[in-house]
Amino acid sequence: MKLKKSILLIGMSLMMAAGVVGCGGNKEEEPTEDVVDDVDVDEDDDTEAEAPGDQVLKVAALESGYGAEMWKEVTAAFQEANPGVTVELQTDKNIESVISPNMKAGEYPDVVLLAVSREDALTETLTKEKGLLNLMDVLEMEVPGEGVTVSQKLVPGFTDTLVTNPYADNETYLAPMFYSPCGLFYNEALLEEKGWEVPTTWDEMWELGEAAKAEGIALFTYPTAGYLDAFMYALLAETGGADFYNEAMMYSEEAWESDAAQEAFDIVAKLAEYTHETTVANANDDNFQKNQQLILDNQAIFMPNGTWVVEEMKEAPRAEGFKWGFTALPAAEEGGDGYSYTFFEQIWIPAAAENQDLAKEFVAYMYSDEAAAIFAKSGAIQPIEGISEMLEGENELFYSIYDTGAKAVMGGFAATEPVEGVNINDTLFQTVNSIITGDKTVAEWREAVIEDAAKLRDALQ
Amino acid sequence: MKNEKGKKFFILACLSPAVILFTIFMIIPTFNVFKMSLYKWGGYSPDKDFVGLENFKILMTDMKFFRSFQNTVLLIVIVTVITMGFSLIFAAILTREKIIGENFFRIIFYIPNILSVVVIAAIFSAIYDPTNGLLNSTLGFIRLENLQRMWLGDQKIVIFSMAGAMIWQAIGYYMVMYMASMASIPESIYESASLEGASKFNQFFTMTIPLIWENIRTTLTFFIISSINLSFLFVQAMTNGGPDGATEVFLSYMYKQAYTNSSYGYGMAIGVVVFIFSFALSAIVNLATKREPLEY
Numbered sequence: 001m002k003l004k005k006s007i008l009l010i011g012m013s014l015m016m017a018a019g020v021v022g023c024g025g026n027k028e029e030e031p032t033e034d035v036v037d038d039v040d041v042d043e044d045d046d047t048e049a050e051a052p053g054d055q056v057l058k059v060a061a062l063e064s065g066y067g068a069e070m071w072k073e074v075t076a077a078f079q080e081a082n083p084g085v086t087v088e089l090q091t092d093k094n095i096e097s098v099i100s101p102n103m104k105a106g107e108y109p110d111v112v113l114l115a116v117s118r119e120d121a122l123t124e125t126l127t128k129e130k131g132l133l134n135l136m137d138v139l140e141m142e143v144p145g146e147g148v149t150v151s152q153k154l155v156p157g158f159t160d161t162l163v164t165n166p167y168a169d170n171e172t173y174l175a176p177m178f179y180s181p182c183g184l185f186y187n188e189a190l191l192e193e194k195g196w197e198v199p200t201t202w203d204e205m206w207e208l209g210e211a212a213k214a215e216g217i218a219l220f221t222y223p224t225a226g227y228l229d230a231f232m233y234a235l236l237a238e239t240g241g242a243d244f245y246n247e248a249m250m251y252s253e254e255a256w257e258s259d260a261a262q263e264a265f266d267i268v269a270k271l272a273e274y275t276h277e278t279t280v281a282n283a284n285d286d287n288f289q290k291n292q293q294l295i296l297d298n299q300a301i302f303m304p305n306g307t308w309v310v311e312e313m314k315e316a317p318r319a320e321g322f323k324w325g326f327t328a329l330p331a332a333e334e335g336g337d338g339y340s341y342t343f344f345e346q347i348w349i350p351a352a353a354e355n356q357d358l359a360k361e362f363v364a365y366m367y368s369d370e371a372a373a374i375f376a377k378s379g380a381i382q383p384i385e386g387i388s389e390m391l392e393g394e395n396e397l398f399y400s401i402y403d404t405g406a407k408a409v410m411g412g413f414a415a416t417e418p419v420e421g422v423n424i425n426d427t428l429f430q431t432v433n434s435i436i437t438g439d440k441t442v443a444e445w446r447e448a449v450i451e452d453a454a455k456l457r458d459a460l461q
Numbered sequence: 462m463k464n465e466k467g468k469k470f471f472i473l474a475c476l477s478p479a480v481i482l483f484t485i486f487m488i489i490p491t492f493n494v495f496k497m498s499l500y501k502w503g504g505y506s507p508d509k510d511f512v513g514l515e516n517f518k519i520l521m522t523d524m525k526f527f528r529s530f531q532n533t534v535l536l537i538v539i540v541t542v543i544t545m546g547f548s549l550i551f552a553a554i555l556t557r558e559k560i561i562g563e564n565f566f567r568i569i570f571y572i573p574n575i576l577s578v579v580v581i582a583a584i585f586s587a588i589y590d591p592t593n594g595l596l597n598s599t600l601g602f603i604r605l606e607n608l609q610r611m612w613l614g615d616q617k618i619v620i621f622s623m624a625g626a627m628i629w630q631a632i633g634y635y636m637v638m639y640m641a642s643m644a645s646i647p648e649s650i651y652e653s654a655s656l657e658g659a660s661k662f663n664q665f666f667t668m669t670i671p672l673i674w675e676n677i678r679t680t681l682t683f684f685i686i687s688s689i690n691l692s693f694l695f696v697q698a699m700t701n702g703g704p705d706g707a708t709e710v711f712l713s714y715m716y717k718q719a720y721t722n723s724s725y726g727y728g729m730a731i732g733v734v735v736f737i738f739s740f741a742l743s744a745i746v747n748l749a750t751k752r753e754p755l756e757y
Contacts, residue, residue, distance in 0.1 A: 103505060125723040129506035225703070278591040281614025284700045286586050418503055420516060420727035421523040421718065426706075433704035439616045440705075 056086045057358050060099045060109040063091045064345070065308045066178070070378040074371050078362060081144060081370075085358065096122040108350040110359040113177060115345040116163055116412065117229065117425075123174070126350065127166045127415045132173040133349040133356060139172060141364040150175075153367050155383040161411030162249050163346065168414050168460075175363055178380040179344035181326075181401045181408075182230035184302040185309055187295060188325035190217075199330045200338065202267055209274040212301055218276035221300040223288035228429045229412070230341035231304040231329070232264065237339045237409040238332045239263040250414050251424075251453040251460065256446075263332065265442050272436040276300045280433050289313070296322060306343050307398045311379065326398050328406030340406045344383065416459040424452045494736070497729040504725035516730035526731065528706055529714040532620055536692045536710065537742075539624050541684040544631045545677070551632070552639035553665055557651070567640075570633035578630070578691065582698030585626040589613050613700060616707035623695055623708055631687070635680055642676040643669060647757055671755050678750045682743045689739055711735045 061071045068091040075087040090109070092098045099109055100122060116123045126132055139151040139159065151159065158164065158176040165172050191198065194215070199205040209219035222228055237245040240260030248255040255261060276299060282290040292309060294300040296318035310324055328338035347366060349359045365371055372382050376390035381399065391399055402408050413424060427448050434440035498517070501510040520526055551570060555563055573581065588595045589612035597609045612622045646669065654664050670677070693712035696702055702709040702717070709717075715735065719728025 100505075119721055121721045121723055125503045125720075126505060128723045129503040131505055225705070278611065278614070280704050281589075281591045281611040284613065284703055286582065286699055287590075287613075290590070418501075418723040418727075420501075420519045420722070420724045421525060423717070423722050430703065430705045434616065437614065437616055437704065439707075 054084045055355055055358050056088055057111065057355055057362060058088045058090070058109040059111045059113075059362065060090045060095055061113040062095045062115070062345070063093045065311055066375070066378040066380040070375050070380060073374045074366075077370055077374065078365055081365070082361070087362075094120075096120040103350070103352075106352070108352040108354070110353040110355045111347065111349055111362050113345060113347045116174075117226075123346065123348070124415070125418075126348075127173065128418050131351050133351045133353065133359075135172045135175055135349065135360075135363065138175065138360045138363050141360065143367050144361070144365050146368060150364050150367050153384050155385065155387075157408065157410065158344065158383045162246070162414045163344075163411045166415035168250060174346035174348045175366075176383050177345045177347045177366065178375065179342055179383045180307040180381070181340045181398055181406075182304065182306045182343050183234070183326055183328045183340040183401065183406070185295060185305045186302050186325045186327070187298060187319065188323040189321040190298050190301065190319070191325070193321075198325070198327050201330050201334055201336070202332060203334075205330050206270065206274075208301070213274070217298065218294070218300040219274035219302065220271050221276040221279045221291045221294045221303050222283065222432075223291050223303065223305065224283045224285065225430045225433050226425075227304050228268075228432055229425065230306070230343055232268070232428060233412065234329045234339040234341045234409050235264045235267060236261070237407070238329060238336065239267070242407075242409065245409060246411075249411060251416075251457040253450070253454065253457065256450045256453045262446065265446050267332075268432060269435055269442045272432070275436050280436050283433060289316070292316075307395065310394055324394055324397075326401065328401055337407045338405065339409050340401050342408050342410045344410070413456075414460060416456045419455050419459045422452050422455050424449065424456055427452045491736070494729050494732045497726055498733045500726040501724075502726045503723040504719070509726075512726070516727045517734075519727065520730055520734065525706060525709065526714060529709040529711055532707075532709060533689060533692060533711045535620060536624055536627065537685055537688040539621070540627045540631065540688050541681070543624075544628050544635055544684070545680070547628070547632050548635035548639055549670070549677075552636045552643055553669055555636070556640050556643040557661070557664075557669075567637070570636050572633065573630045574634045576630075578694040579698050581626055581630050582695060585622070585629075586613070586699060589622055614704060616704055619700065619704065619707050623692065623699065626695055626699070627688070627691055630691070635683075638680060639673060639676065642673040646672050650757060671752075672757060674750075674752055675754055678747065681746050681750065685739055685742050685746065689735065711738075 059071075059075060061068075063071075071089055071091050075089045079085055079087055090098060095112075095114060096118065097120065099112070100120070102108075112123075114123050116127075139154075140149050142149055143153055146153070154176065158179070159172050160170075161176075162168060164174045164176055166174070186198075190196075194211075196208055196211065197204070199208050205219070212219050222231070233245065236248050240248070240255070240258065244255055244258070244260055248261065276291075276294055278294075279291055279300075282288060289312075291300075292303065292305070292313055293316060295303050296313060296316055298319045307326075328340035331338045347363055349356060349363065353359055367382065367384050369386070372384055372387060373390060375382060376387070379395065381387055381391065381395065388399065431440060431445045431448065435442065435445060499511060499513060501512045501515070551566075554560065555567060560566075576584075591597060591611050591614065594612070596612060600606065600609045610618060613619055650668060651664060654668060659667070689711060692710040693716075696708050696710055696713045700708045702713050711731070712735065715728045715731040718731060719725050
């Protein structure tokens with residue numbers, strides 16, 4: 001009797017344990033909350049051999065400031081244009097944490113929209129690990145139903161960057177998607193009221209800084225030090241030119257030890273003196289909007305940011321008559337070029353994706369007028385010919401920055417093999433906090449950047 | 462004989478679920494952490510490079526890691542000392558003294574422990590706000606303007622600002638733990654002590670503390686573990702390691718290396734160091750505080 005009982009007990013405990021273990025393997029049956037299963041998904045998909053016209057495409061997209069609605073619309077439109085194709089869409093504000101566990105288990109989405117420079121750095125990691133599919137043939141594919149190829153439709157320059165061609169070999173692995181010019185945002189009404197001009201050179205900037213100081217207004221603030229990336233990139237292009245910028249992004253020793261780099265460091269150091277005193281204390285993910293609020297409250301004049309800031313701060317209280325103004329960085333010298341960094345998101349196909357051909361078609365479809373119109377409705381602007389006709393409101397001003405004389409600079413640091421303990425983005429941008437608080441000197445900053453660049457140079461792929 | 466066998470079966474049956482779960486969720490992952498720390502791997506690609514102890518060699522020269530190490534040790538020390546001091550005093554007052562609203566205070570002190578770290582981080586962000594924050598406003602109100610600081614912006618004090626939030630969060634929890642063991646000390650001992658003329662102060666140090674010593678020892682281990690874990694959560698929610706790495710702690714640095722810097726293997730090496738460090742520290746603290754248990 002007792003023996004029976006204990007056997008029963010063992011049996012039960014084993015079953016419990018098995019149940020727990022079993023839970024781990026059931027991924028396929030657990031629908032993610034954000035999965036939008038559109039239209040008739042064939043239930044016994046897995047058992048039948050898939051007919052060519054009966055395919056499932058897994059798309060994962062970051063739900064950024066533009067929202068998730070446009071992705072639902074665009075995938076629905078793609079399904080309509082491609083009968084027999086079912087798109088399984090996943091969107092999330094933190095899409096990397098949704099897809100990466102499955103990716104580690106070998107289940108990759110077919111197409112991913114996720115930009116570089118995110119904290120989890122999934123895109124960078126896959127780049128560094130050679131986990132992306134070469135997209136050169138997508139560029140030569142015809143945009144569905146439009147008679148032009150993708151590369152013909154893309155605005156020139158967008159596929160010549162170190163972001164899209166991370167190995168600096170002219171091979172594109174990440175396709176450019178929504179772009180946004182970055183530069184200095186300010187309150188136009190404030191400048192008008194005080195009779196101040198938007199500075200065109202840094203010397204004029206310092207004059208304005210003094211004038212503003214006399215009125216108790218700070219010249220500069222930034223949301224977090226991370227926002228200084230676009231600022232620094234544009235600044236480097238100004239002090240040394242576009243070629244110099246590209247060399248710096250390839251960690252060239254000469255570039256970083258040059259006078260042009262020194263000039264950029266010095267400008268930031270001088271700007272630090274004119275930065276609003278509470279900036280560093282609020283320069284974290286929790287409080288960065290307080291720094292942005294300084295612009296709305298006329299307590300600081302300029303901040304580096306992207307066009308999304310208008311949407312981000314639309315509910316915030318503001319000074320009377322407030323009107324967003326936007327300018328490229330002032331030129332390094334009289335008659336020099338002003339630069340504006342172009343931030344853009346990327347779409348890519350993992351090398352381990354199952355339906356690569358369909359994924360490529362999907363990427364090509366992204367550049368169709370139909371898709372672009374859906375995206376533009378949510379404010380997401382793609383770098384394609386004819387996009388200017390889809391712009392409205394403040395976006396018209398923002399996106400016209402390159403038509404009014406500013407030069408564009410794009411890309412970022414080249415991909416290297418991961419170097420343990422070295423993060424040049426942190427060294428280059430986060431240190432600005434220390435420059436402002438006086439914890440580090442410009443010489444120390446420059447030295448650290450040169451040192452990191454040397455380590456990364458050796459690890460270039 | 463048959464009975465013996467049945468008993469063994471029964472014990473085995475009772476133990477097996479826990480043992481199986483423990484193996485799957487603790488032993489295997491820990492083993493994997495140790496294993497991964499010997500590889501150069503970004504986290505996704507199928508090819509992992511075995512590099513031996515290379516990750517640990519780099520770690521020994523990584524100044525940013527040492528900074529996070531310093532910050533963590535600093536937090537463990539100040540959070541433990543201050544929290545323990547306050548919790549013991551509050552616990553003694555609430556159990557030994559008859560004060561009005563005893564239960565009310567007990568609840569008030571315990572509330573921070575129920576709140577999630579993100580909520581506490583938001584509360585303290587508001588308190589530390591440089592312009593409208595509670596702290597700077599109060600200092601301004603009582604004419605102590607020269608004490609006003611950028612609590613989250615000054616690299617020399619930001620780590621103490623973090624400690625402030627952590628202490629506020631932890632006091633109630635440890636207070637309740639100490640209260641539980643203080644309440645079980647028989648009243649008669651205190652009575653005879655007062656008859657002998659021992660002051661409250663003397664009673665606290667010569668009777669209460671020695672009598673709850675075992676409990677204090679246990680909480681010391683809790684302090685070490687929770688300081689390491691909670692400091693990561695607070696840092697994530699409040700400063701993200703900033704400004705410029707001034708609040709970087711063990712786990713936030715590990716996270717940044719494993720993910721942001723695509724060095725998963727290196728991150729695991731940091732994990733190994735944290736693992737060994739917390740184990741060793743707990744062992745040392747345990748040995749150093751070993752006393753002959755007192756009975757009442």
